[in-house]
Amino acid sequence: VPSRPLRPAGGSMSVVEHVREMAAAGLHSNVRLLSGLLLTMSGNNPELFSPSQKYQLLVYHADSLFHDKEYRNAVSKYTMALQQKKALSKTSKVRPSTGNAASTPQSQCLPSEIEVKYKMAECYTMLKQDKDAIAILDGIPSRQRTPKINMMLANLYKKAGQERSSVTSYKEVLRQCPLALDAILAGLLSLSVKGAEVASMTINIIQSIPNLDWLSVWIKAYAFVHTGDNTRAINTICSLEKKSLLRDNVDLLGSLADLYFRAGDNKNSILKFEQAQMLDPYLIKGMDVYGYLLAREGRLEDVENLGCRLFNISDQHAEPWVVSGCHSFYSKRYSRALYLGAKAIQLNSNSVQALLLKGAALRNMGRVQEAIIHFREAIRLAPCRLDCYEGLIECYLASNSIREAMVMANNVYKTLGANAQTLTLLATVCLEDPVTQEKAKTLLDKALTQRPDYIKAVVKKAELLSREQKYEDGIALLRNALANQSDCVLHRILGDFLVAVNEYQEAMDQYSIALSLDPNDQKSLEGLQKMEKEESPTDATQEEDVDDMEGSGEEGDLEGSDSEAAQWADQEQWFGMQ
Numbered sequence: 198v199p200s201r202p203l204r205p206a207g208g209s210m211s212v213v214e215h216v217r218e219m220a221a222a223g224l225h226s227n228v229r230l231l232s233g234l235l236l237t238m239s240g241n242n243p244e245l246f247s248p249s250q251k252y253q254l255l256v257y258h259a260d261s262l263f264h265d266k267e268y269r270n271a272v273s274k275y276t277m278a279l280q281q282k283k284a285l286s287k288t289s290k291v292r293p294s295t296g297n298a299a300s301t302p303q304s305q306c307l308p309s310e311i312e313v314k315y316k317m318a319e320c321y322t323m324l325k326q327d328k329d330a331i332a333i334l335d336g337i338p339s340r341q342r343t344p345k346i347n348m349m350l351a352n353l354y355k356k357a358g359q360e361r362s363s364v365t366s367y368k369e370v371l372r373q374c375p376l377a378l379d380a381i382l383a384g385l386l387s388l389s390v391k392g393a394e395v396a397s398m399t400i401n402i403i404q405s406i407p408n409l410d411w412l413s414v415w416i417k418a419y420a421f422v423h424t425g426d427n428t429r430a431i432n433t434i435c436s437l438e439k440k441s442l443l444r445d446n447v448d449l450l451g452s453l454a455d456l457y458f459r460a461g462d463n464k465n466s467i468l469k470f471e472q473a474q475m476l477d478p479y480l481i482k483g484m485d486v487y488g489y490l491l492a493r494e495g496r497l498e499d500v501e502n503l504g505c506r507l508f509n510i511s512d513q514h515a516e517p518w519v520v521s522g523c524h525s526f527y528s529k530r531y532s533r534a535l536y537l538g539a540k541a542i543q544l545n546s547n548s549v550q551a552l553l554l555k556g557a558a559l560r561n562m563g564r565v566q567e568a569i570i571h572f573r574e575a576i577r578l579a580p581c582r583l584d585c586y587e588g589l590i591e592c593y594l595a596s597n598s599i600r601e602a603m604v605m606a607n608n609v610y611k612t613l614g615a616n617a618q619t620l621t622l623l624a625t626v627c628l629e630d631p632v633t634q635e636k637a638k639t640l641l642d643k644a645l646t647q648r649p650d651y652i653k654a655v656v657k658k659a660e661l662l663s664r665e666q667k668y669e670d671g672i673a674l675l676r677n678a679l680a681n682q683s684d685c686v687l688h689r690i691l692g693d694f695l696v697a698v699n700e701y702q703e704a705m706d707q708y709s710i711a712l713s714l715d716p717n718d719q720k721s722l723e724g725l726q727k728m729e730k731e732e733s734p735t736d737a738t739q740e741e742d743v744d745d746m747e748g749s750g751e752e753g754d755l756e757g758s759d760s761e762a763a764q765w766a767d768q769e770q771w772f773g774m775q
Contacts, residue, residue: 213250217306220257229261248288249307252281256308260316268320275317282310311337315346318353327353344373351384364388368398375402382419392420411437422452425581425613427460447473451483459582461618461651463490464682481507481516485541485550488520492527495685495715500524515541515548522554526561527717534558549579556588565596583609583618590622594629602626620644621654628657637661649677652684659690668697685715692724701728 210218212235220228232254239246239254246254259274314333321330334342334350342350351366367384370377375398385395396416403409414437421430431453438449454469470487474480484507492500501524507517522537538555541548556571572589579585586609593602606623613619620640627637638661644654655678662671675691678684692707705728711721 211250213246213253214306216254216257220260225261225264228257229265232258232261248281248285252278252285253306253308255281256313259313263316263320266323268323272317272320272324275313275320278308278313279310282313311341311343311346315343315349318346318349322349322353327356331357339369342369344370344377347373348377348380351380355384355388360388364390371395371398375399378415381416386416386419386423389423392417395420408442411440411443419452422456423581427456431456431460445476447477447480450476451480455483455486458486458490461583461648461653463493466490467494479510481510481514483516485516485519485523485548488516488523489550489554492523495527495717497524497527497717500527513544515545515551518544519548519550519554522551522558526554526558531558531561535562547578549575549582549585552578553584553588556592560588560592560595565592568592581613583613583622587622590626594626599626599629602629615643617644617648617651617654620647621651621657624654624657628661634661634664650682652678652682652687656686656690659694663694663697666697668694672698683710683714685711685718685721688714689718689721689724692721696724696728704728 212231216228216232216235219231235246235254236251236258239251255274255278259271259278262268262271262274314337318330318333321327321333331350331353334346334353337346347366347369351363351370354360354363354366364385367380367388370380370384374380381395381399386392396413399412399416403412414433418430418433418437421427421433434449434453434456437443438446438453443449450469450473454466454473457463457466457469467487467490470483470490473483474487484503488500488503491497491503500520504517504521504524507514507520511517518537518541522534522541525531525537526534535555535558538551538558541551542555545551552571552575556568556575559565559568559571569589569592572585572592575582575585576589586605590602590605593599593605603626606626610619610623621644624637624640624644627633627640637657641654641658641661644651645658648654655674658674659671662668662674671694672691675687675694679687679691688707688711692704692711695701695704695707705725708721708725708728711718712725715721
């Protein structure tokens with residue numbers, strides 16, 4: 198029996214139209230099954246469907262594969278669809294439309310060729326074939342590019358380091374959609390386009406729509422963020438956040454938290470992160486930094502709870518993996534931290550916190566050269582974040598590459614400006630070379646003049662005073678720093694200094710406070726245990742004086758016979774090891 202084309206009888210729908218309706222209804226698994234069967238029928242009998250119907254079937258089948266995350270297979274079918282469309286275009290040129298009613302609606306219903314190319318580019322990005330994605334989108338004439346095509350192109354150009362092309366594409370997105378804020382934030386401002394120029398591109402829309410007067414201030418704030426001017430960025434965002442219409446905005450609070458973190462103000466950073474997550478319990482963005490800060494403070498139980506909560510929200514984001522990795526890292530489980538960091542990078546290759554976590558784990562495992570690669574990538578992604586440079590410099594110092602560390606610290610000092618953080622970072626490197634000890638002292642004094650409460654500067658100054666055996670000066674410095682804040686490391690170092698001047702009871706108090714703030718602080722624990730061990734013979738003697746019932750006084754006298762000077766004979770050597 199000769200086959201006949203599958204066309205509708207009377208006014209009923211064709212089978213391809215049924216496929217189209219199911220696709221529009223989101224019945225992807227049904228579309229995949231039916232279109233697969235119909236394409237096989239078409240292969241066995243090429244006359245069964247018209248060229249336009251074959252094109253539609255291939256596109257709908259590819260769409261269903263895309264939905265099932267079978268990206269390579271989808272690309273293959275999209276490519277076949279475009280070839281079919283090419284052949285269709287040629288036949289339509291040879292045989293122009295007769296203008297009958299049947300051909301007109303069919304041509305109107307054909308899936309957009311530009312949309313097919315966009316979907317192909319999406320597949321390529323999922324397959325990490327960015328060059329192919331750029332090539333397919335580049336092939337679309339500029340006038341035919343929709344805003345989402347320009348946005349994807351801009352992001353791909355940026356990732357590939359083609360900044361000029363990226364800026365052009367982001368500007369095109371703004372021309373088409375003047376309120377595309379991510380094109381401003383992650384796009385133009387991050388590529389060093391001046392805030393004033395970006396603001397000028399939105400001025401018309403701000404003036405024409407009521408209640409948008411805040412937008413120019415918003416752009417100004419994030420322009421400061423991207424130039425590394427943390428203080429002015431914080432002040433500008435605070436002024437925005439205080440305005441009644443934008444009060445309690447989670448994105449602004451998250452930005453503030455991140456800025457406080459960058460400025461080294463961990464206390465305010467944690468406070469703002471807590472405010473943000475109270476407003477939005479499903480918040481994921483920025484929670485990796487929050488988890489890192491909690492872990493640094495020794496709040497490992499809170500970190501564990503945060504990680505569990507984030508995994509319940511989504512395990513397809515980098516943040517939960519980073520938070521869990523921070524818990525492992527600060528529990529000294531470096532191999533596990535390395536695995537979790539790698540998993541986070543796999544999910545988001547632009548996650549700075551994941552790169553820092555993996556880099557730190559590699560460094561602590563002695564794989565310094567691999568760690569350096571990760572810190573360099575973090576710097577490329579976040580050139581204004583000081584902690585990225587700190588990680589790299591620590592690697593250089595760990596491998597005794599003091600010269601490279603000095604060059605990098607000087608570059609950071611010149612690039613990010615002379616603030617307490619950059620001064621301290623440069624001083625840290627200077628402390629490693631006996632020749633530059635005086636320079637380190639000057640830099641630290643400048644840093645502490647700017648910010649007397651900056652913990653890292655206080656720690657490094659204390660280290661310098663310890664070397665010079667100026668313990669009284671160190672105690673005064675630490676007491677002053679602890680007047681308005683409580684920090685585990687500062688309490689522990691104060692304990693070390695008090696031991697050096699024979700103030701043993703207060704030293705024990707300081708170690709105890711340090712351990713109450715971070716129960717996992719090994720050095721405080723060692724300090725406390727050493728003192729308890731040294732004190733125990735004295736305690737035994739005192740007990741025998743009070744109650745000699747057991748008749749073991751001789752043993753007590755023997756254990757307590759060492760003089761106090763002998764007990765602490767190794768004190769200086771022990772202190773130097775801390």
